[in-house]
Amino acid sequence: MPISRRNFMILGAVTATAFAMPPFISLKAYAASLEQPAMSKVTLQVxxxxxxxxxDTRTTLLDALxxxxxxxxxxxGCDHGQCGACTVIADGRRINSCLTLAVMHDGSEVTTIEGLGMPNKLHPMQAAFIKHDGYQCGYCTPGQICSAVAVLKEIRDGIPSHVSPSLTEPPKLIAAELQERMSGNICRCGAYSNIIEAITEVAEVPA
Known part of the structure; x- marks a missing residue:
């Protein structure tokens, strides 16, 4: 007796499900294992x-925040570490919070855009971004600002880059240096020149 197209599809679905299930595990036990993620306690200084x-041990730092x-x-933004919108400062270094797990930062000091400044008391970098129109839609701006603050610290600490690879001479505060260090933060609106102007203004003020 020929098999109808409908019965063939049903048989195929049942077979695929059987092969997809882990061996020797009942459907009920398998479902229960999916419903009970591994949990962990994390202490942060935010x-x-x-x-x-x-x-959940799979929770990214971004989602925890x-x-x-x-x-x-x-x-x-991209959730793949390619746009920089999720940039925060952890233990003094800027990181893409979408690429790291919260449990990896137990005991860390984390600074977000809210920790840099608020409307009633802006961080100098926030004020400079407003002054120089370093944003348009504003979605990338928190990551841009956190990254910019960390960039100036990197330069002052003498951390080398592709533009200034020498360890014997301090990095130079030039547009090319800032562009290189900020290249991980994408502004889809294209406010790059204004962003560099804002960072330059803050950089020229004595720390």
Missing amino acids: NGKPQTLEV REHLHLTGTKK
Whole structure:
């Protein structure tokens, strides 16, 4: 007796499901394992305040900040570490928070855009971005500002780059240097020249 197209599709789906299931595990046990993620307690110092979270061990630092601590200034852009919108400062270094797990930063000091400054008390970099129109849609701006603050610290600490690879001479505060160091932060609106102007103004003020 020939098999109808409908029965053939049903048989194929059942077979595929059987092969996809782990061996010797019942459907009920398999479903239960998916519903019970591994949890871990994480203690962070976020914007100067201690925070203790219990998170799924797969939770990124970005999601911990946004979903658990409701610090939504840090943006989720590409979620692949390619745009820089999620940049925060962890233990003095800028990182893409979408590429690192929260449990990897247990005990870390994390600064987000909210920790740099608020409308009633702006960080100099925030004020410079406003003055020089270093944004348009504003989505990338928190990451740009966090990155810019960290960039100036890198330059002052003498950390080399592709533009200034020498360890014997301090990096020069020039547009090419800033562009190279900020290249991981994408502005799809194209406000790059204004961003460089804002960073340059802050850089010229004695630390």
